[in-house]
Amino acid sequence: MRRAHLLGLGFMTPALIIVFLFFLAPVVLTAVFSFTSMSSGTGISGGAYEINEQTLRSLTDRGFPKAKSEKLGHDLYRIGEEGLGAVEADFGKAFADEIRAELSGELFEGRRDLERELKKLRSRPRSIRDLKKAADLFKRSVLNTRFESETAFLDGVGETGVELTADDQAVLVKTAYTGWSWTTANYELITSMASTWRAAKNTAFYVLLTLSFNVGFGLFLAITTFYLPKGQAAIFRAIWILPRILPPVLYVMMWKWLTWDTGFLSIFLSNFGVEPRNWMLNSDINAWVCIVLINGFVGASLGMILFSSALRAIPPSMLAASEVDGANRWQQIRHILLPQLQWPILFTTSYQTLSLLTSFDYIYLSTDGGPGRSTEVWALYTFHTALNNYGGVLQYGLGAALALVLVVIGIAASLFYLRLFKFNELVSQPRIEQ
Amino acid sequence: MRILLDQFTKTFGATTVIDKMSLDIESGEMLALLGPSGCGKSTTLFAICGIHRMNGGRLLFGERDVTHLPSQMRNVGVVFQNYALYPHMNAFDNIAFPLMIRKMAKPEIERKVLAIAELVHIEGLLKRKPAQLSGGQQQRVALARALVREPDILLLDEPLANLDAKLRLEMRSEIRRIQQETGISAVLVTHDQVEAMSMADRIAIMDQGQIVQLAAPKDMYDEPVTDFVASFLGNPPIAFLQGTVEGKTIRLENSDIVLPLDAQAAKQGNGTPIRIGVRPEHFQPEHPVKISGKISFIEEQGREELFDVTLSNGMRLRSVQANGGAFRLGDEVSWGLAADKVLTFDPSGRRI
Amino acid sequence: MSSNFRSWPMTLLLGFLSLPIIVMMVYLFVDTVTDTTAGSLIPDRFTLEHWRFLFDAPQAGRSNIWSVTLNTFIFACSTSAIVVMTSLTSGYALSRLNMPYRRLLLGGVLTLHAFPTVTLIISIFLMLQMTGLYNSLLGVILVKTALELPLGIWVMKGFYDTVPWEIEMAGLTDGASRFTVWRRLVLPQVHPGLAALGLFSFLAAWSEYILPQVLAPDGASQVLATYLQNLIKDDRAPDFNMFKSVGLFYAMPVMIIYLIFNQKLMNIYGGGTKG
Incomplete structure (x- = not known):
């Protein structure tokens, strides 16, 4: 290996380590976890064996002889x-x-x-x-004692003098095990649960609406500011860049101030006899409108930046020529501006499809999937299942299975983009051959 | 120092760009690598300075085999087309950089930089950043940087291409002066034949990865070995006529024009096709072998005039005349060729 | 742009459409120094009492705003520093150096750049728990760094790509090693990119909410994003004036940096594009 090779790999090493630890490992682990029953109940480190009052009760439920289970309790x-x-x-x-x-x-x-x-x-x-x-x-006593392995557990039980049949033993071991186990149940759950399908439908709806808004409104902003005098254009661009640069927590808080029942909109409209209400959460439609606008304003900002810089690349003489040729404004947009934007539109569309598919922070901060679960998209559903579930147990395994679906889509889409944006042409050989 | 490139081969992927090329640069001479873009002249330069690796052959600096040495250990000085001055350093630091890399003592560096700055006439500019220098000044700094380490060879990659016409003329003679004063061997890569003719001791003309001819400028101009060389040198360029040998004469294609060029015709058998090259200065009213045609184009160049004369078969000849004011566009003229200067080539382009 | 067309109808339309943002922004500022209730357009009296949170002892269960700010600052600075340093070397290697698997690495960076990182949060959460980095600022910093890195490397590679090859060639023939060429000749050319990337990743970390929320929800490692969101979630009767004061305090560095370095950052938004 030549010295520049070593230098190159040396230069890459920090990045490679970080990428390995925080991308490759998590991707693999997501797949691994998706085949487990891990939850906040089972813990994540390996399990132990323990008999407690609750175990004793459920043992009887599972047909374990009552006499024996009583003896285990003594x-x-x-x-x-x-x-x-x-x-x-x-x-x-x-x-x-x-x-x-x-x-x-x-x-x-x-x-x-x-x-x-x-x-x-x-x-x-x-x-x-x-x-x-x-x-x-x-x-x-085996009661309330943790045994780290199955043999230790059975030895402990053996010391109590309780005679176990093979069936008894199987039931006992299974019931006493506190940790997680390997399972494919998560995938069966995903395909059978109604909530999964609702999340999928919500996601499709969300991506479609928001994406159209992003691209459409981004285009609108870019083209209108393109025609405005310089000063005005700069002001409007500065205004519309705000959603993108403000921290999400603050940005969504301002929307809440605008839409809540004690917020700006309610109170302002009450002057005109409109009853105050929570404009964000009082109906499904309102919630969807809010979500699309909250995310759309952010996405449109980005579209505006990309489209505007593409428009700036149009030579002024070309515009002048079209005007001399008698084009009206609509014709100018149609025949000169839009063709210039073809590539950025394709780029924005494909890029945002993927990021919208998997993003949930603005929804989480605003409606949190509500009202009910009517705006809960797949990513948020995953998040709720595994990491943010007030109601009960956090189901890491099921969450990982849900996330894996997104991971697979993500990888597929990324590879597709490499093709679409002609990766091969990006790879030029270094001109110094050392 | 004598530089020897022996059987040099260069491939990029599956394509062989240069195949077994040999080149001998004598000590203290300036050799021009001349050719159209893509002919492999820059590749050769990059191989000599070690930016590109050689896929075959040897490279000798004097007695030292540097074929497998990296650039850093070859001791070559290079002036790039865009000068490649380090934008964040002033002129002094730019020139001092190679010395500093060699860990030379500060006073020594200063002495050498000042000496070389004096040689290239930029003593007053040393504190300036490259962006504050004009093109010609940047060129001089680049030259100084390349020379300050006293390299075995100086490589110049299209050094004049980025200058405007007037500066180009000035720098042409400046580079030549500096090269001669330092007595360094130099390779000049250029696609401009005027540059090559005026600056170099010898010219190697390249085409498709091969050296077609290696000779002193004057010899190459007078005695080109192929029609490619003949057409590449000279401005306005040489004109070609197609013909066939008929006894001691040459009959031009599609016409009854017969030229009594017995010296040239004698070398070929009867009936063989032949190509005649006539330089504009060898087609003049006073020359003996007359040929008639109509003046189809006149270009006034101030000191002289350039005429295109179209023959009856559609072929065209060119003539440069110092004071040809009497002729008009469309005039029928009968001017003559200088029989002993006419160049003839066989169908494959080789000189007869 | 073009004087052949009238522009005032468009100004009007844009102005109208921009109203929600304008209203939100104006009252973001107004409400922090007045007692204006939402919906009344005219601000009432001037007061600074909404800024008490900066000086009062924190209520039970809440963290001290200054220690939270310090956390946020550490989080954003460390992330930015690591991203910049790592991208600095990797970007160069990808842009300029011959090395084995170069194509694969380049493709990898691009793929990761497009890759939706939130999908990994569950396994990262579990990994941090296993390694004991859960609930520590360090864990969040590392994760955020990793997620910002592909963009950083790609952007840096772009900046390196603009440095003329001849500068490096000249350096080599001047006798410098590849490493010296990089450090002495190429690095000074990419300073602007460096600054832009540093600011960009600083802002990205400063604004990050999900990661600290999930990976370090504890009080001790709280950052401003989680602090503010906890305030909002906590309160039965929302005191928006206070929220906004905290919010403005939180967003101030972002706005200032944006105002000053607008143009620099746009380069990255244009080339970067996440979201």
């Missing part, structure tokens, strides 16, 4: 090496040795039984309290 006292070690540490070797000699391997159903036996020993501690303490050291 404390047991078994004289084993572990307990003996603890006794030796706390109460001396003599006492421990004596217990080992007299009681090794025995099992007691209650503490009282064990205490009675201990009292018989010569080297026992004098105080009753210490005796109870010593007895406690032999307590073995």
